[in-house]
Each structure stands twice: as structure tokens, then as C-alpha cells.
Amino acid sequence: MMYVPFITKATKRKGTQLDDLSYIVVKNELTGLEFTVAGPQLYFLNPHEVASERKRKIVLEKHEYVRLLDATSGQQRLIKGPAKVVPDPFESIVNGRQQPAVRLSKLQYVVVTDSLTGNRRVVTGPQLFFPGTYETVGDISEAVELSKLQYVQVTETLTGAKRVVSGPTLFFPDAYETVGDISQAYEVRKHQYLKLLDQTTGTLRVERGEATVFPRAHEEAAEGGVKDAVNVDDETAVLVLSKASGQQRLITTKGLFFPEALEEIVEVRRLVRVQPHEVAIVRDNFGAFHFHSGNASGAGNGTAFFLPPHCELVTMYWSSATSKEDAEQHIVRNAKQVAYKVPMSKIDLRAQYAFFEYKVRTSDNVELLLEGTIFWQVADVPRMIERTGDPKGDVWYHARSALIQAVSAVTLEQFMASFNSIVSKAAETDVAFYEGRGVRLHGLEVVRFECVDGKTAGVLQEIIQETTNRINRLQKQKSENEVEAERLHSQIEIERQRKQLIEARTANEKLQASVEGESEGTRLAQNTMAFLNMLNVSVPDDATRLQLLKFFTEQQTLTTQTEHLSKGNASLFLTPQDMQLRLQMPSD
Structure with a gap:
């Protein structure tokens, strides 16, 4: 029970x-x-x-963790996986769920902050990272991978100090460091240099090649970075300014020139060449002019020089009908009006020409357009630079004024009859004006003129046409007269030569006849002497012998005449004596 x-x-x-x-x-x-x-x-x-x-229990895999907060004590605990977590009755999950661990590769890192102490630390990969109970994890960042020619500037946020990290390296910054952009190191070749300025002290330093230069902390490239040194030779010099003293100096020593830290290359100066017919004008810092003549020695070889410090080559601007661009390309457009100002750094002493086109008016109020050429020359460079800045423009405009005055004093008819002398007289006017400006006017040439007014131009063309026709007719008549004179001269010459031929032929015939006569006379004399000697005995009387000789001679002559008549090669002329005719005319 x-x-x-x-x-x-x-x-x-x-x-x-x-x-x-x-x-x-x-x-x-x-x-x-x-x-x-x-x-x-x-x-x-x-x-x-x-x-x-x-x-359900909190099941954590190998790469997970969970934070549990005890509501009674406020304490936290962190449990890493793999695990089956049973929270205490008063514990709750922080952030409501389990968190994955931070998987970091070889090139990654995270900054971890202890929320109790505020301390930070850097966790680098490769690893599977589980933070501590009171640690928070920042974003995953990539490490800075630097090649051989790269660098970064790193700034410590606590002190503001900077440092330079150069490659090649894989750089993980500290928890309190910030990393600037990746920059390239300066590759300085053998003929180059680099100036670096320290921004904290203002100190400059120079790095010469060959080198790979990484700037120090607070340094940056000055004057545009890497620059070429200047190769100083026979054609090149360097004007250098010392920032310490403010003085300039000209470097002409041959070789590569590298400026010092406080030196600045102001200008690379080329050798100024002056030809024998040129003069270069240099102005110093006091304003004085120095003249470099290419023919100063008289040998005609030209000269060359470098501009000294604080000096400049004087450039004048002359009036021109051709633009600067056309002049540089050697293009001549035959423009006749001044429209441009072109730079002249060397004065040409040779005779020069300029085209012109002027409008003038005669005394009878006929407006003409003259075209031609001005021949002029620079004679005295010091006087020119003292008196004018545009000698060519002065010559061009003064020649126009002289022509206007000269043409205005004559009529159109007078101008047409003697425009060459009028233009020459205008060129000789006011020589003192040109000498005062150091130039010389050699002459003016008018190659064409025309009337501006259309009606007057038409009349002038008719006059010119008639004058041209008259000149053509005179030229034609002159040509015909010259042809006729030449023909007569030729005929006279032919007749003169013919006369000489007749005279020579007559002289020859006379000589031949004389020789033949002498021969015939000699023969007759011999025959006569022989005939008379043969009759000395038989006919002692001289008169009788001569009578017989005459008889035989006449008979021989008749025989010859009869022979010629029988052959038809001769003409017979009979005289009354030959016929023994007597004409008895009855008387009135």
C-alpha cells in the first residue's frame, strides 16, 4: 500500500x-x-x-562565424565554423545571422579595427580571416603592385609624414597609411637631366642621366620634367640665367651643357651668319647699336657671331607688296601696291627693286595710271637706322610724290612725247631726302601707262594706234629704201667690176694685137728685104723694085679677100676707088 x-x-x-x-x-x-x-x-x-x-541550432560552415551577444551581461562571444552553435537563453545573434569569413587572395588585404580600443591592424592574404570578438573588418583592398619603373607616395594619417615606396614590390600599406596614385619613375638618358623641387624646403636638385630617378617625399619635377641637355657646338651657344645672382652668361664651350640647380636656360642661340652684302644690327642693354658687316674685313667672306648676353638682334619692319609667308616661300606675285610689313633682321646692301603703280594727273587734268620699277639701295646703315624704320616705304612713297609733281607740270601730249626724261627728272628730285635716310635712288622706270578715264583712254589708244601705224609706215618705207639702195649699190658694184673686166680685156687685146703686129711687121720687113735683095742684080733701080713689091702685095691681098668671100665668112665693102667709078651728078 x-x-x-x-x-x-x-x-x-x-x-x-x-x-x-x-x-x-x-x-x-x-x-x-x-x-x-x-x-x-x-x-x-x-x-x-x-x-x-x-x-534550430546555428550551423556554421568552415568559412563562417557567428557573434552572440548576452543580453544580461552585454558580453559577446565569437564562434568559428565548422560548428553547431547553441546560444544561451539570453544570447542573440549580432547582425541577425552568421557572417562569412573574409577570404583574402595574395594581392588583397583588409584593415581590422578593434571596437573596444580603436586600434587598427592590417591583415594580408592569402588566408581565410576570422575577425576577433570585438573587431570590425573594412572593405577588401588590393595591394599596390609596383613594377621596376613605378612608385607611390604614402602618407601616414597620424603624423602627416610622407614616404616614397619604389618598385619592384608588392606593397601593403599600414593601417594608418594612405596611398597616392601610382606614378612612373623618370627615365633620364645620358643627354638628359631632371630638376626636382622639394616643396617643404624649396630646395632644387639636378639628376643627370643615365639614371632611373624616383622623387623623394615632397618632391616634384620642376621646369616641365625631363629635358635634353644642350649640345654646344660651332653653330650653337646657350644663354644661361643664374637665379642666385641674376646675371646672364653665354656658354660657348663645346660639349653637352647641363644647368646647375639654380640656373635656367633662357635661350639656345644659333650662330648669326652675315653674308658679304649684308649688315646685322645688334642693340645692347644700354640701347646702343652695334653693326656687324659681312664685308668689314674687305675680303668678301662674310662674318658670323653669337649674340652676347642682354643683347638682341634688331628687326625692322619694311613695307612690302609681298606677304611674309610668300617671302619665306620665295613667291613673287608682282604686286604693285604696298600692303604688308615684313620683318628684316639683316640689311641687304645690294641694289633692290620695287614695283609701283601710281595714279598721277597731268596739267590738262588727264588722270594716268603709271606702272614701273624703282631701283634703290641702302648706302649708310647707321644713318638709316637713326632716321627711319621703313626705308623701303619711304622710297616708295617719296618716289610717288616726285612723279606726281613732275607729271602735274606737263600736258598729256608733252608727257607722251618725253615721258622718259620726265621720269628721269623726277628720280633726280630731292636727293637730300634719300641721303638723309641713308639710301640711294638709282632710278625710276615707267614700263606702262594708261588713262584712268575710259573715253580719254579710247582717244589715247587711237593716237597711239595712229602713231604706231605711222611708225610702221615709216619703218616699211625705210626698209624699202634700204632694199632699193642695196640693189643700186649692188648694180653699181657689178658695173664697176664689169668696167674693170672690159678694161682688162681691152688691155689684153691691145697687148695681143701689139705682139701680133710686131710679129707681122717683122715678117713683112724680112720678106721685103729678101724681095729687094733678090732684085738687086736684075732690077737695079730702087723705085722699080718698090713698085714691083707693091704690086705683088696688092695681088696677095686680093687673093686673100677672094678666098674669104668664097667661104662666106667675110663681107665685101667696095669704095669708088676700088671700083674705079666716077659719079657725075647733074648740076641744077
């Missing part, structure tokens, strides 16, 4: 079956204590205990 004292009521309860992934929170209602019961098990509640609904 069993006695159960003071039991008035009994409740039959089942046990709570918990599997491996579940748990319950049990609370003692008498004491108020709470505790957790984790499976796997079959749990029977004790008296005065009540159980909560079954809850």
Missing part, C-alpha cells in the same frame, strides 16, 4: 524529443532560471519547468 500525501492533482507530460540540430530553452518558474537543452536526447521536464518551442 502506497500513500501519496498532499497530492491533489497530477499531470501526465511527455518527454521532448530533440534531434541533433535542435534545442530548447527551459525555464524554472519557481526560481526563474533559464537554461538550454541541446539534442540529440529525449528530455523530461522537471517540476515547475516549462520549455520553449524547439529551435
Whole structure:
């Protein structure tokens, strides 16, 4: 027999079956204590205990963790996976769920901050990082990968100090460091240099090639970075300014010139060449002019020089009908009006020409357009630079004024009859004006003129046409006269030569006849002498012998005449004596 004292009521309860992934929170209602019961098990509640609904354990994988906050003490605890976590009754999950661990590769890092102390630290890869209980993890950052020619400036945020990290390296900054942009180192070749300025002290330093230069902290490239040294030779010099003293000096020593830290290259100066017919004008810092003549020695070889410090080559601007661009390209457009100002750094002493086109008016109010050429020359350079800045323009405009005055004093007819002498007289006018400006006017040439007014131009063209026709007719007549004179001269010459031929032929015939006569006379004389000598004995009387000789001679002559007549090669002329005729004319 069993006695159960003071039991008035009994409740039959089942046990709570918990599997491996579940748990319950049990609370003692008498004491108020709470505790957790984790499976796997079959749990029977004790008296005065009540159980909560079954809850799932927190399952953490290998790369996960969870933070649990105890509401009664405020303490936190961190549990890394892999694990099955059963929170205490008053613990809750921070952030509401489990968190993944930070997976860092070889090139990554994170900054971890201790929320209790505020201290920071850097965690670098490669690893699977689980933070501490009170640590917060910043964003994943990439390490700075620097090649051999790269660098970065790193600033410490606590002190503001800067440092330079140069490659090649894989750089992980410290927790309190910030990294600037990746920059390229300066590759300085053998003929180059680099000036670096320290921004904290203002100090300049120079790095010469060959070198790979990494600037120091607070340094930056000055004067535009890497620059070429100047190769000083026979054609090149360097004008250098010392920032320490403010003085300039001209470097002419041959070789590569590298400026010092406080030196600045003001200008690279080329050798100024002056040809024998040129003069270069140099102005110094006091304003005085110095003249460099290409023919100063008289040898005609020209000269060359470098501009000294604080000096400049004087450039004048002369009037021109050709633009600067056309002049540089050697283009001549034959323009006749001054329209441009072109620079002249060397004075040409040779005779020069300029085209012109002037409008003038004669005394009878006929407006003419004259075209021609001005020939002029620079004679005295010091006087020219003293008196004028545009000698060519002065010559051009003064020649126009002289022509206008000269033409205005004559009529159109007078101008047409003697325009050459009028133009020459105008060129000789006011020589003192040109000498006062150091120039010489050699002459004016008018190559064409025309009337501006159309009607007057038409009349002038008719006059010119008639004059041209008259000149053509005179020229034609002159040509015909010259042809006729030449023809007569030729005929006279032919007749003169013919006369000489006749005279020579006559002289020859006379000589031949004389020779033949002498021969015939000699023969007759010999025949006569022989005939008379043969009759000396038979006919002693001289008169009788001569009578006989005459008889035989006449007979021989008749025989010859008869022979010629019989052959038909001769003409017979008879005289009354030959015929022994006597004509008796009756008288009135």
C-alpha cells in the first residue's frame, strides 16, 4: 500500500524529443532560471519547468562565424565554423545571422579595427580571416603592385609624414597609411637631366642621366620634367640665367651643357651668319647699336657671331607688296601696291627693286595710271637706322610724290612725247631726302601707262594706234629704201667690176694685137728685104723694085679677100676707088 500525501492533482507530460540540430530553452518558474537543452536526447521536464518551442541550432560552415551577444551581461562571444552553435537563453545573434569569413587572395588585404580600443591592424592574404570578438573588418583592398619603373607616395594619417615606396614590390600599406596614385619613375638618358623641387624646403636638385630617378617625399619635377641637355657646338651657344645672382652668361664651350640647380636656360642661340652684302644690327642693354658687316674685313667672306648676353638682334619692319609667308616661300606675285610689313633682321646692301603703280594727273587734268620699277639701295646703315624704320616705304612713297609733281607740270601730249626724261627728272628730285635716310635712288622706270578715264583712254589708244601705224609706215618705207639702195649699190658694184673686166680685156687685146703686129711687121720687113735683095742684080733701080713689091702685095691681098668671100665668112665693102667709078651728078 502506497500513500501519496498532499497530492491533489497530477499531470501526465511527455518527454521532448530533440534531434541533433535542435534545442530548447527551459525555464524554472519557481526560481526563474533559464537554461538550454541541446539534442540529440529525449528530455523530461522537471517540476515547475516549462520549455520553449524547439529551435534550430546555428550551423556554421568552415568559412563562417557567428557573434552572440548576452543580453544580461552585454558580453559577446565569437564562434568559428565548422560548428553547431547553441546560444544561451539570453544570447542573440549580432547582425541577425552568421557572417562569412573574409577570404583574402595574395594581392588583397583588409584593415581590422578593434571596437573596444580603436586600434587598427592590417591583415594580408592569402588566408581565410576570422575577425576577433570585438573587431570590425573594412572593405577588401588590393595591394599596390609596383613594377621596376613605378612608385607611390604614402602618407601616414597620424603624423602627416610622407614616404616614397619604389618598385619592384608588392606593397601593403599600414593601417594608418594612405596611398597616392601610382606614378612612373623618370627615365633620364645620358643627354638628359631632371630638376626636382622639394616643396617643404624649396630646395632644387639636378639628376643627370643615365639614371632611373624616383622623387623623394615632397618632391616634384620642376621646369616641365625631363629635358635634353644642350649640345654646344660651332653653330650653337646657350644663354644661361643664374637665379642666385641674376646675371646672364653665354656658354660657348663645346660639349653637352647641363644647368646647375639654380640656373635656367633662357635661350639656345644659333650662330648669326652675315653674308658679304649684308649688315646685322645688334642693340645692347644700354640701347646702343652695334653693326656687324659681312664685308668689314674687305675680303668678301662674310662674318658670323653669337649674340652676347642682354643683347638682341634688331628687326625692322619694311613695307612690302609681298606677304611674309610668300617671302619665306620665295613667291613673287608682282604686286604693285604696298600692303604688308615684313620683318628684316639683316640689311641687304645690294641694289633692290620695287614695283609701283601710281595714279598721277597731268596739267590738262588727264588722270594716268603709271606702272614701273624703282631701283634703290641702302648706302649708310647707321644713318638709316637713326632716321627711319621703313626705308623701303619711304622710297616708295617719296618716289610717288616726285612723279606726281613732275607729271602735274606737263600736258598729256608733252608727257607722251618725253615721258622718259620726265621720269628721269623726277628720280633726280630731292636727293637730300634719300641721303638723309641713308639710301640711294638709282632710278625710276615707267614700263606702262594708261588713262584712268575710259573715253580719254579710247582717244589715247587711237593716237597711239595712229602713231604706231605711222611708225610702221615709216619703218616699211625705210626698209624699202634700204632694199632699193642695196640693189643700186649692188648694180653699181657689178658695173664697176664689169668696167674693170672690159678694161682688162681691152688691155689684153691691145697687148695681143701689139705682139701680133710686131710679129707681122717683122715678117713683112724680112720678106721685103729678101724681095729687094733678090732684085738687086736684075732690077737695079730702087723705085722699080718698090713698085714691083707693091704690086705683088696688092695681088696677095686680093687673093686673100677672094678666098674669104668664097667661104662666106667675110663681107665685101667696095669704095669708088676700088671700083674705079666716077659719079657725075647733074648740076641744077
